[in-house]
Amino acid sequence: xxxxxxxxxxxxxxxxxxxxxxxxxxxxxxxxxxxxxxxxxxxxxxxxxxxxxxxxxxxxxxxxxxxxxxxxxxxxxxxxxxxxxxxxxxxxxxxxxxxxxxxxxxxxxxxxxxx
Numbered sequence: 001x002x003x004x005x006x007x008x009x010x011x012x013x014x015x016x017x018x019x020x021x022x023x024x025x026x027x028x029x030x031x032x033x034x035x036x037x038x039x040x041x042x043x044x045x046x047x048x049x050x051x052x053x054x055x056x057x058x059x060x061x062x063x064x065x066x067x068x069x070x071x072x073x074x075x076x077x078x079x080x081x082x083x084x085x086x087x088x089x090x091x092x093x094x095x096x097x098x099x100x101x102x103x104x105x106x107x108x109x110x111x112x113x114x115x
Contacts, residue, residue, distance in 0.1 A: 002090035003027075003077040004099050008056040012100045017077075019087060028075055029055070034088075037061050041083050042095060046076035057109040071109070 001019040005027065006012045017023045024032050024045055033048035047055060055074030063069055078099050080089040091099070 003079045005077050006103050007075045008058040012103045014096045041081045043081040046072050047074045050074035
C-alpha cells in the first residue's frame with residue numbers, strides 16, 4: 001500500500017507498507033487510530049495513545065478558518081479510505097503531491113513543563 005509518511009521534524013515522504021494491521025502498527029509504534037479530517041476519503045492513521053505516551057508532537061490539524069483543533073503526536077501516515085471497502089488502500093500520486101504540500105511545514109512546539 002502506498003502511503004504518505006509524516007514523522008516529527010521531517011518532511012513527508014511517500015513509502016510502501018503492507019496493508020495489514022501489524023504493518024500499520026509498526027509504522028506508528030503501537031495501537032492505531034484512524035481519523036478522517038479531510039473532505040475526501042483519506043484516513044490519517046496515528047498512534048492511538050500518542051499523547052498519553054508523550055510521543056513528540058508532530059503536526060496540527062486546522063479548521064477551514066485556520067484555527068487549530070488538534071495536534072497529532074508521533075509518526076502518522078495518510079492512506080486512502082474507500083467508502084465501499086473495509087480496508088485502507090494506496091493514495092493516488094495526485095493525493096501524495098497534495099498532502100505532501102499540506103504537511104510540508106515542519107511545526108515546532110514549545111516545550112511544556114509541568115509542576
